[in-house]
């Protein structure tokens with residue numbers, strides 16, 4: 001039996017978060033990790049197919065990623081003899097406006113940051129052009145090629161514990177932040193997803209060799225429902241899945257191209273702190289602390305099951321201790337959902353419940369006997385957080401047999417993190433002092 005057209009029940013439902021209309025297109029497969037097919041409409045994405053040459057110069061050979069407002073393509077520069085590879089980020093047409101967040105990165109170049117040696121760890125644009133297509137005019141920005149988040153390197157490096165390499169990656173992340181701050185720029189969105197490992201060594205390879213290293217483009221067919229005679233020029237015939245760096249094994253050829261060089265991306269939230277004094281740069285330090293923890297440990301410090309800000313605060317108090325006044329007694333009133341005012345030891349308040357999530361009615365367990373006992377204790381200090389095994393045992397590094405860090409390193413790393421996680425923003429350690437910390441000299 002030949003299949004011409006899938007039935008509606010075989011087609012994946014497509015969620016639409018934007019205002020674009022249902023354009024009658026569906027995916028013949030899972031939508032997971034792909035851009036929304038409804039975004040291929042005037043104002044939305046530019047339709048790109050593998051092999052397309054952008055601006056007469058950048059030949060698309062694979063896809064690197066997609067975000068809320070763009071797709072990022074792995075391209076071969078066919079105009080230069082050296083044939084370098086670049087990431088070309090194409091913004092949706094509606095987002096391609098002069099004051100869009102993506103272009104804020106150019107303020108870093110205006111400040112002369114591109115010429116600074118320390119900019120080696122910042123992902124800065126190397127060229128820019130416009131594309132006119134069926135869906136409008138799109139900004140296309142050319143960047144160096146980056147790979148996986150550095151927080152996943154711990155598992156990818158394939159060593160028992162690649163501590164030295166990971167501390168070096170952390171050092172580069174701090175250095176990048178120190179550089180930004182020294183130029184009066186606050187990153188504003190520092191998190192593991194924006195610290196990627198640089199990909200090196202592709203430039204001498206043919207397209208076939210690159211494909212061998214990172215895998216062939218993985219396509220999902222786009223189908224029309226109901227089928228009409230002509231294919232709309234606004235949409236591609238296939239959507240492409242991004243290169244999955246995580247699935248490249250430590251022994252595979254592709255892994256050799258993923259360096260342990262950290263590169264900070266995404267300056268869309270960055271701003272000039274000279275105008276508003278120091279406000280915000282201390283938030284960068286807090287975010288940097290969370291990022292260092294995740295790079296070194298391969299898992300987040302604060303795991304918040306319900307994405308609830310108060311649960312987040314509760315988890316912080318459990319690990320870092322009580323907030324200073326008046327935050328504790330007055331500002332954060334709902335703390336009573338989690339903590340009694342009884343003191344436990346010298347400075348710790350007693351948690352009503354050590355268990356997340358709360359009981360069925362969203363209240364703490366009033367009787368400790370109600371708390372399921374099979375869960376290991378939740379960390380009560382940074383040291384605990386560094387040494388404990390996640391309750392659900394889903395830490396991929398633990399599963400693949402990585403060891404926890406040494407007692408000596410735990411003490412030094414905890415000391416550094418405590419200085420970064422001071423509640424009073426002005427008391428947080430500055431990036432240049434972080435770089436001097438003995439944890440980096442282990």
Ligand SMILES: Nc1ncnc2c1ncn2[C@@H]1O[C@H](COP(=O)(O)OP(=O)(O)OP(=O)(O)O)[C@@H](O)[C@H]1O
Nearest residue numbers: 064065066067068069070072087143144145146147
């Ligand atoms: N230079 C690059 N090299 C390799 N991959 C990249 C590069 N820049 C971005 N990516 C990948 O593309 C994905 C989308 O990029 P990005 O988050 O910058 O898009 P965005 O549309 O600006 O996102 P959002 O609007 O949701 O914040 C990233 O998660 C990353 O995986």
